[in-house]
Amino acid sequence: APSDRSAEQVSGAKVVAQALKAQDVRYVFGVVGIPVTEIALAAQELGIRYIGMRNEQAASYAASAVGYLTGRPGVCLVVSGPGLIHALAGMANANMNCWPLIVIGGSSERNQETMGAFQEFPQAVRISIYGRPGACYVDIPADFVTVQVNVNSIKYKECCMPPPVTMAEASAVCLAASVIRSAKQPLLVIGKGAAYAHAEENIRKLVEQCKLPFLPTPMGKGVVPDNHANCVSAARSRALQFADVIVLFGARLNWILHFGLPPRYQPDVKFIQIDICAEELGNNVKPAVTLLGDINAVAKQLLEQFDKIPWQYPPESKWWKRLREKMKSNEAASKELASKISLPMNYYTVFYHVQEQLPKDCFLVSEGANTMDIGRTMLQNYLPRHRLDAGTFGTMGVGLGFAIAAALVAKDRSPGQRVICVEGDSAFGFSGMEMETICRYNLPIIVLVVNNNGVYQGFDADTWKEIVKFQDPVTVAPPMCLLPNSHYEQVMTAFGGKGYFVQTPEELQKSLKQTLEDTTKPSLINIMIEPQSTRKAQGLAATSLPLISEET
Ligand code: ADP
Numbered sequence: 001a002p003s004d005r006s007a008e009q010v011s012g013a014k015v016v017a018q019a020l021k022a023q024d025v026r027y028v029f030g031v032v033g034i035p036v037t038e039i040a041l042a043a044q045e046l047g048i049r050y051i052g053m054r055n056e057q058a059a060s061y062a063a064s065a066v067g068y069l070t071g072r073p074g075v076c077l078v079v080s081g082p083g084l085i086h087a088l089a090g091m092a093n094a095n096m097n098c099w100p101l102i103v104i105g106g107s108s109e110r111n112q113e114t115m116g117a118f119q120e121f122p123q124a125v126r127i128s129i130y131g132r133p134g135a136c137y138v139d140i141p142a143d144f145v146t147v148q149v150n151v152n153s154i155k156y157k158e159c160c161m162p163p164p165v166t167m168a169e170a171s172a173v174c175l176a177a178s179v180i181r182s183a184k185q186p187l188l189v190i191g192k193g194a195a196y197a198h199a200e201e202n203i204r205k206l207v208e209q210c211k212l213p214f215l216p217t218p219m220g221k222g223v224v225p226d227n228h229a230n231c232v233s234a235a236r237s238r239a240l241q242f243a244d245v246i247v248l249f250g251a252r253l254n255w256i257l258h259f260g261l262p263p264r265y266q267p268d269v270k271f272i273q274i275d276i277c278a279e280e281l282g283n284n285v286k287p288a289v290t291l292l293g294d295i296n297a298v299a300k301q302l303l304e305q306f307d308k309i310p311w312q313y314p315p316e317s318k319w320w321k322r323l324r325e326k327m328k329s330n331e332a333a334s335k336e337l338a339s340k341i342s343l344p345m346n347y348y349t350v351f352y353h354v355q356e357q358l359p360k361d362c363f364l365v366s367e368g369a370n371t372m373d374i375g376r377t378m379l380q381n382y383l384p385r386h387r388l389d390a391g392t393f394g395t396m397g398v399g400l401g402f403a404i405a406a407a408l409v410a411k412d413r414s415p416g417q418r419v420i421c422v423e424g425d426s427a428f429g430f431s432g433m434e435m436e437t438i439c440r441y442n443l444p445i446i447v448l449v450v451n452n453n454g455v456y457q458g459f460d461a462d463t464w465k466e467i468v469k470f471q472d473p474v475t476v477a478p479p480m481c482l483l484p485n486s487h488y489e490q491v492m493t494a495f496g497g498k499g500y501f502v503q504t505p506e507e508l509q510k511s512l513k514q515t516l517e518d519t520t521k522p523s524l525i526n527i528m529i530e531p532q533s534t535r536k537a538q539g540l541a542a543t544s545l546p547l548i549s550e551e552t
Helices: 012-022 037-045 056-070 082-097 116-129 142-146 170-181 192-196 200-210 233-242 255-260 295-308 318-338 347-357 370-378 399-413 425-429 434-440 461-468 489-493 505-517
Strands: 009-011 027-030 049-052 075-079 101-107 135-141 148-150 186-190 214-216 245-249 270-275 289-292 363-367 387-389 419-424 446-451 498-502 523-528
Touching: 009 012, 012 037, 012 142, 012 148, 027 037, 027 056, 027 399, 037 049, 037 075, 037 142, 049 399, 049 434, 056 075, 056 082, 056 101, 056 192, 056 399, 075 082, 082 101, 082 135, 101 116, 101 142, 116 135, 135 142, 170 245, 170 270, 170 289, 170 295, 186 200, 192 200, 192 295, 200 295, 214 233, 233 318, 270 295, 318 347, 318 370, 347 370, 347 446, 347 505, 363 370, 363 399, 370 419, 387 399, 399 419, 399 425, 399 434, 419 425, 425 446, 434 489, 446 505, 489 498, 489 523, 498 505, 505 523
Parallel strands: 027 049, 027 075, 075 101, 101 135, 186 214, 186 245, 245 270, 270 289, 363 387, 363 419, 419 446, 446 523, 498 523
Antiparallel strands: 009 148
16 A cells, blocks of 8 residues: 555565465566566565576477476566567467466567556466466556565465366267277277376276276377387377277377378267367367267276276287287388398388487477377387477477476476487577576486487588589578588587497497486487488378378
8 A cells, every 4th residue: 555655565566476476477588678687686585486588489398398297387588579579479279278378478568557557467378277277468568567565565366276177078078988888999089188187097997997098199198108008009000090999188189190081090980079179179070979078087987987887908919919019010121121221221120229318208299290209109108297298399409499498397306307309400400509408407318319410300511512512502502401421410519519420330329328317417418310211111002191190
């Protein structure tokens, strides 16, 4: 109250920071500038981690990943104008992924006397995590940051509660259980919604109790471990194509799942859709049953049905046999490619050796075209919410921001847990300067750049030299080409991290071993591969989409 002259004065910046703290916001990522620098300082003073990034884009990616990993929104702090525009990339990506995110932008001053608008914070937190999670934006005028207010005049809202748990309609749950019981060729699809919902325990019970085959989407990997006997990832296309009942646990029928339409699916396949977002239900297909509710709660509801009247899908069925056959032949084909000893290496050889040494509990971050696509089929996840990749939006440039977020969460939760960031050389370029951020905070991230000298494909150094020998590269350089033999590892050594340039499987094994042993320093291994290396041929022709379509 203005009459209370003797009371302590506090700046608007501190009020913002305190409001964030009251909402249990633990991480703020950003690039400081006028007028938000004070907010970063005030946040840090209150014990909130402030991570200064090199571009708001990477900061917004990092903040959204923290939201996915922890369930509480991370904050991205930006200046208005260009800062906010860079952060739009992360807001769009978060919305597409259904991940919570709060972007706070400092705008110009305005004539505003009251501090009431600060009460919009709790609302922002609530909107980001309730219902379908997503991004939201709070604008803070510059004079709000600098104004001095009487401490007694501020009332912080209580910490916003976790979202209320909603359950599906009982009759729909009954119907879903009976559709599953009558399935001849059932399949559970586990998406990143299931990961975000922490539904791992109940989904695993359902898989094991009913002996059902399951297929994780890229970021659904690890909800039930990839090495589980019922995981049919290695027969992905066949499982999707011939299943007659598919239960979708937090996975949308978008491009990642080929829209749920023929020829990738049976025309009369029965979908059972579980989602928290009503608008999502019935998108692209007419589902047999829709279960509107929280995935974890609904999985439990389904389990109750199968507890009441126990039922198992017969393990000796023809369907299991068909799936197992396909898994075996696909795994053999990958193994053969991985065992090729010719140099430069191909993708399969690289990932075979990485998988051999991968700590089971590591966070895996990945982006790129073939690098992410083939890597996903060969690098296993054993824990939920431990894979972060280009996601629903297919965004390149997310990798280093995501890796920084994962490293911070690991540091606070279980020190010693590693983050392995597998990048294509093109993907790495989108935010390579975040190497400085990684080194500044001394986050022991291992970055692997799988380098084929180009976007999708490139050329070897000799061919490149021929191309530009008598002609200006500006005129003749192929659009897919990047500079051959780029020493990306020097971006890491420039800031004091460790860098390796490797060309053979032996060098890869050795450098990987060293980086895994050294838990104190970030490192980058630049892995040269055959510039024209691609993925192996697929069973399904022309209809395949980029990035996501092959079987193992
Ligand atoms: P993927 O890319 O792994 O296939 P998507 O991002 O397409 O996954 O789908 C995730 C879905 O999960 C979204 O439609 C989202 O609304 C939903 N979702 C997120 N959290 C929950 C939750 N707690 N309960 C139910 N559904 C959820």
